[in-house]
Amino acid sequence: MQLRPFGASGVAVTPLGLGLAALGRPGYINLNHSRDLGRDYAIAAMEAHAHRVLDAAWDAGIRYFDAARSYGRAEDFLGSWLTARAIDPAAVFIASKWGYTYTAGWHVEAEEHEVKEHTLPVLRRQWDETQARLGGSLRLYQIHSATFSSGVLANVAVLTELARRKEGGTLIGLSLSGPEQGATLLRALEVKIDGVALFDAVQATWNLLEPSVGPALADASRSGLGVVVKEALANGRLTSRNDKAEFSPRLGLLHREAERLNTTVDALALAAALAQPWADVVLSGAAQADHVTSNAAALEVAWDAAAAASLADLAEPPARYWQTRSNLAWN
Numbered sequence: 001m002q003l004r005p006f007g008a009s010g011v012a013v014t015p016l017g018l019g020l021a022a023l024g025r026p027g028y029i030n031l032n033h034s035r036d037l038g039r040d041y042a043i044a045a046m047e048a049h050a051h052r053v054l055d056a057a058w059d060a061g062i063r064y065f066d067a068a069r070s071y072g073r074a075e076d077f078l079g080s081w082l083t084a085r086a087i088d089p090a091a092v093f094i095a096s097k098w099g100y101t102y103t104a105g106w107h108v109e110a111e112e113h114e115v116k117e118h119t120l121p122v123l124r125r126q127w128d129e130t131q132a133r134l135g136g137s138l139r140l141y142q143i144h145s146a147t148f149s150s151g152v153l154a155n156v157a158v159l160t161e162l163a164r165r166k167e168g169g170t171l172i173g174l175s176l177s178g179p180e181q182g183a184t185l186l187r188a189l190e191v192k193i194d195g196v197a198l199f200d201a202v203q204a205t206w207n208l209l210e211p212s213v214g215p216a217l218a219d220a221s222r223s224g225l226g227v228v229v230k231e232a233l234a235n236g237r238l239t240s241r242n243d244k245a246e247f248s249p250r251l252g253l254l255h256r257e258a259e260r261l262n263t264t265v266d267a268l269a270l271a272a273a274l275a276q277p278w279a280d281v282v283l284s285g286a287a288q289a290d291h292v293t294s295n296a297a298a299l300e301v302a303w304d305a306a307a308a309a310s311l312a313d314l315a316e317p318p319a320r321y322w323q324t325r326s327n328l329a330w331n
Ligand SMILES: NC(=O)c1ccc[n+]([C@@H]2O[C@H](COP(=O)([O-])OP(=O)(O)OC[C@H]3O[C@@H](n4cnc5c(N)ncnc54)[C@H](OP(=O)(O)O)[C@@H]3O)[C@@H](O)[C@H]2O)c1
Pocket: 018, 019, 020, 021, 022, 030, 031, 032, 033, 036, 066, 067, 097, 144, 145, 175, 176, 177, 203, 229, 230, 231, 232, 233, 234, 235, 236, 237, 239, 240, 241, 266, 283, 284, 285, 286, 287, 288, 290, 291, 292, 294, 295
């Protein structure tokens, strides 16, 4: 896989990455998550399943992996896979996040799946937890879903602690969510500690249904940040598994474009993200080995101006997109 520079970090990355949000815990919001896991939630079975998906990603040439403290045992499974396959830390790019604590207790349904707290004690505790699992392999540590309301971008104690980690050689990033992704990112670009810009990378939701953060991501890229796209398939809504009647005309459009370009709907939607000039890495959120392989075909899609023009019609008003996402059921 042809590498891309990761912003101005001096590191090169594979343009496709694998996110582990759906691989480390029994419950998630992706469409048909329960079917992906075959409803076998024994820890050993889920670990073996995660390893199979990671193997498929490795075989497809993917070397970028994204976890978080709140993805259940995702960091543990990633760490045990790196050890089991004797993977040289220099051969992979491992990113994780802090700021949410996993609270679902290994259940599919829970009153609270994760609790958000962007404070110094949580940062210090989760940093130690991540180090215990991923240690020397960790390259990028991200604030998980930074927002104005969490106050994290104005929390000098947290930002100073992150700057210390950056001095220690770990890249520092933030992930974004919600209709204010762009405004939050523009604020983050101004954060400096001792005159040095803090953030090396941003991870944001950009897809054919919700492309509104694009201009802010272009700014971030010009400022030297590595740009990572998440939810490029809109949690499965941009795949043929989306059988909602109201989506059927848009799925029809996707199918016609995919057929014209001799590819699948999922590869086409990922290719749309890969084609953005500011995108360094696009995450696949697949929880099935064959879906990783299907997603990786995005790299072969001959994306063109006609596809960009016809698929621009898929975009929704951001408020509607985020409302639909927050209504997705944990399964
Ligand atoms: N706030 C944050 O920081 C944040 C939030 C969300 C996500 N993320 C990161 O971004 C990553 C990706 O996000 P996401 O999980 O929402 O991913 P996504 O790529 O938008 O959606 C993944 C869904 O698409 C389905 N899919 C993929 N290929 C398919 C195919 N060929 N046919 C049918 N269905 C297919 C997957 O099913 P299968 O599982 O069966 O493949 C899965 O249910 C996460 O893993 C995580 O690392 C970060």
